[in-house]
Amino acid sequence: MENQKFKYDNKIVKLFILATLVWGVVGILVGVVIASQLAFPVLNFGLEFTTFGRVRPVHTNAIIFAFVGNAIFAGVYYSMQKLLKTRMFSDKLSYFNFWGWQIIIVLAAVTLLAGFTTGKEYAELEWPIDILITLVWVAFGWNMIGTLIIRRVQHIYAAIWWYLATFIGIAILHVVNSFELPISLFKSYSIYAGVQDAVVQWWYGHNAVAFFLTTPFLGLMYYYLPKAANRPIYSYKLSIIHFWSLIFLYMWAGPHHLLYQALPDWAQALGVTFSIMLIAPSWGGMINGLLTLRGAWDRVRDSAALKFLVVAVTAYGMSTFEGPMMSLKTVNQITHFTDWTIAHVHIGGMGWNGGIVFGMLYWLVPQLFKTKLYSEKLANIHFWMSTLAILIYAIPLYWAAVTQWLMWKDYNAEGFLTYPNFLETLVQIVPMYTVRIISGVLFLGGFLVMLFNLSKTMAAGKFVNDEASSAPALVPAGARNPLRETIHRWMERKAVRFSIWVFIALFIGGAVEIIPMIFIKSNVPTLDSVTPYTPLELEGRDLYVSEGCYVCHSQMVRPFRWETDRYGEYSKIGEFVYDHPYQWGSRRTGPDLGRAGVIGGPMYKNAAWHYNHFMDPQKMNEQSIMPNYAWLAVKNINLSKTPAKIKAMQSMGVPYEDGYSEKAVDDLMEQARTISDDLKLSGIEIEPQKQMIAMIAYMHKLGKDISNESFAKVELHSESIAADPQKKEVKLLKDQADLDAGKKLFDTHCVVCHGPEGKGIGIFPDLTDNEWITGNSPAQVFKSISDGNVSKGMVPYKTQLTEEQITQLTSYILITLQKK
Amino acid sequence: MKIVSSLLESIEGIRIYYIIGLLIFVVLFIVILIRTIRMSNNKIDKIKKSILTDDDPGEIMTSN
Numbered sequence: 001m002e003n004q005k006f007k008y009d010n011k012i013v014k015l016f017i018l019a020t021l022v023w024g025v026v027g028i029l030v031g032v033v034i035a036s037q038l039a040f041p042v043l044n045f046g047l048e049f050t051t052f053g054r055v056r057p058v059h060t061n062a063i064i065f066a067f068v069g070n071a072i073f074a075g076v077y078y079s080m081q082k083l084l085k086t087r088m089f090s091d092k093l094s095y096f097n098f099w100g101w102q103i104i105i106v107l108a109a110v111t112l113l114a115g116f117t118t119g120k121e122y123a124e125l126e127w128p129i130d131i132l133i134t135l136v137w138v139a140f141g142w143n144m145i146g147t148l149i150i151r152r153v154q155h156i157y158a159a160i161w162w163y164l165a166t167f168i169g170i171a172i173l174h175v176v177n178s179f180e181l182p183i184s185l186f187k188s189y190s191i192y193a194g195v196q197d198a199v200v201q202w203w204y205g206h207n208a209v210a211f212f213l214t215t216p217f218l219g220l221m222y223y224y225l226p227k228a229a230n231r232p233i234y235s236y237k238l239s240i241i242h243f244w245s246l247i248f249l250y251m252w253a254g255p256h257h258l259l260y261q262a263l264p265d266w267a268q269a270l271g272v273t274f275s276i277m278l279i280a281p282s283w284g285g286m287i288n289g290l291l292t293l294r295g296a297w298d299r300v301r302d303s304a305a306l307k308f309l310v311v312a313v314t315a316y317g318m319s320t321f322e323g324p325m326m327s328l329k330t331v332n333q334i335t336h337f338t339d340w341t342i343a344h345v346h347i348g349g350m351g352w353n354g355g356i357v358f359g360m361l362y363w364l365v366p367q368l369f370k371t372k373l374y375s376e377k378l379a380n381i382h383f384w385m386s387t388l389a390i391l392i393y394a395i396p397l398y399w400a401a402v403t404q405w406l407m408w409k410d411y412n413a414e415g416f417l418t419y420p421n422f423l424e425t426l427v428q429i430v431p432m433y434t435v436r437i438i439s440g441v442l443f444l445g446g447f448l449v450m451l452f453n454l455s456k457t458m459a460a461g462k463f464v465n466d467e468a469s470s471a472p473a474l475v476p477a478g479a480r481n482p483l484r485e486t487i488h489r490w491m492e493r494k495a496v497r498f499s500i501w502v503f504i505a506l507f508i509g510g511a512v513e514i515i516p517m518i519f520i521k522s523n524v525p526t527l528d529s530v531t532p533y534t535p536l537e538l539e540g541r542d543l544y545v546s547e548g549c550y551v552c553h554s555q556m557v558r559p560f561r562w563e564t565d566r567y568g569e570y571s572k573i574g575e576f577v578y579d580h581p582y583q584w585g586s587r588r589t590g591p592d593l594g595r596a597g598v599i600g601g602p603m604y605k606n607a608a609w610h611y612n613h614f615m616d617p618q619k620m621n622e623q624s625i626m627p628n629y630a631w632l633a634v635k636n637i638n639l640s641k642t643p644a645k646i647k648a649m650q651s652m653g654v655p656y657e658d659g660y661s662e663k664a665v666d667d668l669m670e671q672a673r674t675i676s677d678d679l680k681l682s683g684i685e686i687e688p689q690k691q692m693i694a695m696i697a698y699m700h701k702l703g704k705d706i707s708n709e710s711f712a713k714v715e716l717h718s719e720s721i722a723a724d725p726q727k728k729e730v731k732l733l734k735d736q737a738d739l740d741a742g743k744k745l746f747d748t749h750c751v752v753c754h755g756p757e758g759k760g761i762g763i764f765p766d767l768t769d770n771e772w773i774t775g776n777s778p779a780q781v782f783k784s785i786s787d788g789n790v791s792k793g794m795v796p797y798k799t800q801l802t803e804e805q806i807t808q809l810t811s812y813i814l815i816t817l818q819k820k
Numbered sequence: 821m822k823i824v825s826s827l828l829e830s831i832e833g834i835r836i837y838y839i840i841g842l843l844i845f846v847v848l849f850i851v852i853l854i855r856t857i858r859m860s861n862n863k864i865d866k867i868k869k870s871i872l873t874d875d876d877p878g879e880i881m882t883s884n
Contacts, residue, residue, distance in 0.1 A: 083871060155867050223871065232868035240856045241849075248845050270838065505848075512841040 004152065004473050007466040008081045010368055012094045014463065016074035017361065017368075019102060021451055023070055024357075027062035028447055032440035034059050037627070038589065039433040041618065044627035049113045051627040053548025057112050057124045063349060064122060064212060066105045071357040072216040073097065073140070076163050078364060079223040080147055083157045085471035089146025093139045100136035104129060116186040119545035119581050120201045122208050123177050127188045130178040137174065141167035148495030152471045156498065158239040162219030165247045168503050169211030172510060177204035181580075181648050183641060187542070189648055194576025195262055198584055203254035203514060210250040213348065217356050218246075218285050221313065224356070225289055228305045228363045234291035242284030247502065249278050251509025256327035259336065260558040261584065262573040268329075270513065275327035282320030289313035304379030308359035311387055315351025319344065333405075337554060337588040339429070340401035343394045350390045350443060358386065358450060365454050369461025378453045385446030392439035400429035409562040414802040417565055420602070421748045422591035427623045527574035530705045532654045533698075535668040538645060539637050540698025543691055544583065547629065554585035555594035555702065565799075567603055568595030569706060578654050590626060597704035599790055602800065606793025607675055608682035608763045609753065610696045620761065621752045632692040637672075639665050639689070671697060682763035730778040732811040742812025745805055749797065758817040768817050776818065781810045 037043045037052045044051045081088060088094050107129050111117075117124040125133070144167060148156065177200055180188035192200050226233050233239060255263060255271030290313055293300065300306045322344055326335045335341055366373050373379060407425040410418040419425050533541060544550070557563050559570040571594055576582055595603045605613070612619065615633065617626040643661035650656050672688035675696055679686055686692060733739070746758070753764035760766040770776070774784050785806050788796035797806060 153870070155870075157867065157871055159871075226871060230872060232865075232872060236864045236868050237856045237859065241853060244852050245849060248848070252841075266835075508841050508844055512837050516837065 002473055003470045005468065005470045006085075006087050007468050009077070009087050009091065009094065009465075010463065010467050011465040012088070012091075012098060013074055013078040013364075013368060015098050016070050016077060017365065019070040019098070020067060020074055020357065020361070021454070023062060023066035023105065024447055025444070025451065027059060027067045028440065028444045030055060030059040030062055032437065032444055035433065035436050035440050038625060039430060039437060041625045041627055046628055046630060048115065048547075048629075048631050051547065051629075053551045053627070054113055054115060054117075056551050057117065057121075057548060058109055060122060061108050061112065061124065062105070064208070065108070068213065068349075068353050068357070069101065071353075071360070072166070072212075072220070073101070074364075075220045075224065075360055076144070076216065078368075079159055079220070080144065080163065083160060083223070084147055084151035084153055085469070086147060086150055086152050089143050089150060093143040093146075097136055097140045097143065100132065100139065104132055104136065107132070111186065114186075115546040115548075117546055117548065118180060118188060118190060119548075119550060119583060120177070120190065120197075120204075121550075121586060122205055123174075123201070126186050127178070127180050127182050128185060130174070130180075133174060134171075134178075137167070137171055141171065145495055145499060151495075152474045154474060156495065157222075158233070158236065158243065159219040159222040161243050161498070161502070162215045162222065164499055165243070165502050165506070166211050166216040166219070168499060169207060169215065169247070169506050172503075172506060173204045173207050173211065176510070176514070177201060181652060183644050183648055187641070189645075189652065190581035191652060192580070192582075193652070194579045194582050195573050197580065197582040198258055198261070198576075199255065199263065199267065200514060201582070202257040203251075203510065206254040206257060207250060207510075209348075210246075213353055214250075215247065217312075217316075217353060220356050220360060221285070221289050221309070224360045224363060225292055225309050225313075228303065228309060228359065229293055229296055229299060231292060231296055234288050234294065238284055238288050242281040242288070244505065246278070246281035246285070248505045248509060249274050249281060251506055252513055253278060253327070254513065256332070257336075257586070258584075259327070259329050259332045260560070261556050262571045262576065264573075267513070272327050272329065274509075275324045279321060279324050283317060286313055286317035286320070289316075302376075303362075304376060304383050305359045305362035307380070307383045308355045308362065308386075311383075312352050312355025312359060315347055315355060315390070319348040319352060322347070333558070333560065335401065337586070338401035338404050339397040339432075339587075341587065343397035343401065346393050346397075347390060350386070350393065354386065354443075358382070361450070361454060365457050366461070369458055369463050371457060371461030374453050374456035374460060378449055382446040382449045382453070385442050385449065389439045389443035389446065392442065393436060396432040396435040400432040404429050408566070409560070411562070412802075414804075416800055416802060417562065420566065420800040422566070422588075423621060423623060424748060426589070426625065430623075430625065525572075525574050526577055527572060527706065530575055530577065532578045532649070532656060533701060534671055535642050535646060535664040536637075536671045536694050536697040537701040538649070539642065539668065539691075540694035540696070540701075541583075542645070543632070543695050544698055545581070549593075550583045550585045552585075552587065552589035552626075554588050554592045556584040557592055557594050563592075565602075567592045568598050568601040568703060572706065575703075575706060578649070580649070580652060593699070593702055595703040597700040597702040598707040599704075600788075600796065601703070601707065602795055603703075604790065604793065604795065605699075607678050607696050607700075608684060609793045610699055611679060611684055611686070611692060612761065614692060614695065622756075629695075632695055633686055633690055635691045636689045637668075637691055637694050639668070642668060684763070730782040730807060730810060732778050732814060733808055734811070734815065738808045739812055739816055741805070742808035742810075743816065745801065745809045746812055749800075750809075753794070758813065767813055770818075776814065778810055778814060781813060782806055785809055 033043070034052055034056050037055070048054070077088060077094065104125075108125050111126060111129065112124060116126045118126060144160075144163060148160070148164075179191045181191055182188040190197050222233060222239060252274035253271055255267045256275045257271075259268050259272070290310070293306070293310065300310055325331050326340070326344065335344070362373060362379055404425045407419045407428060412418045555571070557567045557570045564570050591603065593603070595601050596605070598604055609620075611633070613626075614629040616628050616630070617624040618628075642664050646656055646661040646664045650660070669688060672693045675693050676686055676688040733742075747756070750758070753761060754767050755761045755764075758767040765771075765773075772780070774780055774789075784794075785801075786796060786798035788794040790796065797809075801809070
């Protein structure tokens, strides 16, 4: 057999490695910045481009798509050529892949900071970038399949199946999830609404984890672990079985991100079942990796590369056990909306993805540069820094998650929430956020040590761009008539046929889950009382999306007593039919806003409160960690796009009357003027076309349409006191213990509007003077607290406090503050 | 898409799609399992070891 000469393309591998290193530093650094912002809100700098809501997506996208993405390409481009004994199919495609990907990353960072976002987690990029991603991704897949066709070995080694599954999986997910209707170059609406958008998004979100952070990395594990240990993989048969089970099962598991939420029960049950089933193939992979090292564990002692790979596989095993456990409904009510999820993904990200990338680089860079690693000792230092960082990250956040959950659901003996003020539960865990910064700095430090070590290695070595090699040509098995190549014959070629099988396996899960959700009407019961957004509310909603408010605030009240007592009526599927995109959120760093517009509900705040709060949250409450949004009072709503937005909504089935887009701007201004007039009464001068007005309008829309039901609930608690407040005798409590209790209640509930000394903030009245509109006799104060003043933004506290507590509070106000 | 949407108007009988999907998985799983177990160990061994015999020295090179 003839020995063919060819050259490996090492240069493309080197380029991707360099990109991995650069974006790794950037991604981790941004992570440290946002971690610090949560502990020290002053680091938001009061600029719109540097607020947490905008920077956090930069961190997630930089780590997932820039750092991990480039590492995948580096690993794939090296191992594919070696495994198939050929150069990549097309140099042009390789370099298009490289430069295209880097351009996407830069565009992503710029647009996200500028506030151009679709508002769907891990798919935030706007439509022109989505198209670019599709092109680059197709180039990558085309190049891979082309390389498979020109290969010089018969069998396709296991690692490559995973690469192929990655290509096909991400292609399906990206295309389906990115259907959006463009309004302008930088603004589009998801064509899905509400629950459908949520299902598609989490089908994507979960499988982005699967096909971007799992399958390519299993492929890398199957190549680089045997190479680094110089031993064959433990069981090749196991690799075949766990490959097919894993790619088939993953696609079904998405709804486990939406448990207890406004999603049909059958979809939730389906997600849970398949998540549990996923343990089997995931652990198949872990066991295969670890057993590869049987009898060779002494080598792990000497090699930092192997140490990283072992920790990676172990972290994979832990995450893939933890994940299914978190999919159980009982566990999920703890882990969802708390920091548990954040800790979980960082064990996966820092341990599994980081570990494989670091292990791969410590082995691959010396290989490519034909030299030894500059310092094994430094690599070991990096290993310990990085492993320690994972622990310092995860443990405080698990602690924070459980603490916050226990506080959310704690009831006192009288049957009221012990911590009705959300902020109390957050203040408790902020110290954990400080500890997390240490972890980030440690991880970044380790990364920099690696950077130094690898650059020294590169400088010492000799790099060959095109490395000469030779291999016998592949005689295609069972070649029939090469002159009559039909489509059928083409399909029969192993590589292509294999890809199609993978596609089918992936497609079944996706189709079964999504198609019924989108098309079956009875899945989305509509509520008659729910009306489309007014133009002003719609503009406010777009601002909410663009500022990334969903990063910290959910809009999904789960059907637990401790959530309905805190926020109001639980969320229904039918509420969200006009939400393009849905904004349910996945983490509550701040309180849920789904009921922020329910007048008389526990979450309602009036326009003046919102104005003051956006301008300076820390003035309203010293301990708040929310960034300020002062520019909302300066910047104008872009009215030129409003008619186009209304038209886009109409074409997606939102029932505005015909020709409404013509009137939209007038309606918008009219509604805006009512809000600015309302603010004027409170002494706040602001022009109606400012963004602040739209934001307030949107806040007051949230949950408003179903608020009638909530009113009934508010009344329920209060019969005993409300019966006849005038007759009720209120005796002030003069004991120091009662006054202290009253002060504590005041600090929790009242300082936000009345200030720490009760002198009032802005329009909110001074409690220390004698000018009380509703009177300041004990009975009158008691009544003011228990009934609130809903139109002015004061919550009726009888739904949150006991009679004794209200009496203590009254005593504190009248005795301590008024000095009576 | 009109055809699909009129087929799937109601949630009644929706379970059939999941049963079909699951059946496909179970059948494929059994087929793949049997075929994999019956693959010749010799051939598998050759594939496994093939990746270690390319041009790379394989062993990790260290400086200390």
